[in-house]
Amino acid sequence: MRELIGSVLLYLGALTAAEGGPLHEAVKSGDLTAIAAALDAGADIEEQDKGATPLFLAIRSGHPEAVELLIERGAGVNNQSAMGLPLTGAVLTNSVDLMRLLLAHGADPNAAARGERMLHFAVANGCLDCVKVLVEAGADVNAIWVRGDPARLPGIITPYHLAKHDDHADIAAYLLEHGVTISKPEPISAKLATGDPAKGKAFFAPNCSSCHVTRAQDIPTRAPNLWNVVGRDKASTKFSGYSQTLSAWEGSWTYEDLNIFLAGPTLTTPGVNMDVRGAPDEADRLDVIAYLRTLADTPVPLP
Ligand code: HEC
The missing domain is CATH 1.10.760.10 (Cytochrome c-like domain)
Known part of the structure; x- marks a missing residue:
């Protein structure tokens, strides 16, 4: 009997450690009732499982209603988890609707991951709609990303440079119409x-x-x-x-x-x-x- 209880406990322990708790499980499956129940039972809305907050997980799993519910219940739209910002999850997967949702709830369109702005990610992905959503929300089209070690000849990368360099002509044209400035020094x-x-x-x-x-x-x-x-x-x-x-x-x-x-x-x-x-x-x-x-x-x- 003792052995049996021991192995049941071990099994439950392994289950919770591997699955990261009922809130993360509910978010992964997009089960709104289960999410609400886990939160009502006191689950921490910012708790990270394998580096992901519930909000980040909801975005990565593509569950807009779960995203909305979590934000409604107080999840921070600009809270960084080890996996990144919620908006990064949406931008990297070209999820325009989720980007819109996060931005409408106050996500920062100029947020950066290691100096690289959301707009750079969207340009690198060649996603014109993502670029439009970010620019409409106030992303700086002239933002500079210093790529690489600042002490060792790093790249000086603007979204427009990236679009031209990577042959995304549609994105380059859109950015040019939306405030890109091209520098020009004084004659010498x-x-x-x-x-x-x-x-x-x-x-x-x-x-x-x-x-x-x-x-x-x-x-x-x-x-x-x-x-x-x-x-x-x-x-x-x-x-x-x-x-x-x-x-x-x-x-x-x-x-x-x-x-x-x-x-x-x-x-x-x-x-x-x-x-x-x-x-x-x-x-x-x-x-x-x-x-x-x-x-x-x-x-x-x-x-
Ligand atoms: C990280 C490598 C790198 C460094 C550092 C670098 N360049 Fe260049 N340079 C290039 C490349 C690559 C090209 C070709 C650019 C292109 O075709 O768009 C180029 C092109 C040029 C050209 C035009 C050459 C031609 O045949 O038309 C000049 C002039 C030049 N560089 C001068 C400089 C000077 C001066 C510096 C230092 C202040 C410098 N470069 C630093 C990589 C570099």
């Missing part, structure tokens, strides 16, 4: 003579040389060879990784076009394959352009 022609090639070389080493080679005979790997870059046609060297965006930019590399591109490639020229910060500071840009000018047998005269 008059100041070019103040650029210092030695300082530019020192700036180039940590910020550019991990991708770009600069001697005529060097074979390019991650990025085009920059020997002779001033005055040559854009995207015209033997390099297989040019973007459509750069290839579509007509003309040769003038000092002013280098100024625009290097001020922040993804911000001035969204869609390019060089997604690092570049040289956003004008003084650095003048120096690095002065250095690029020296990468030629006969440097292009200053204007």
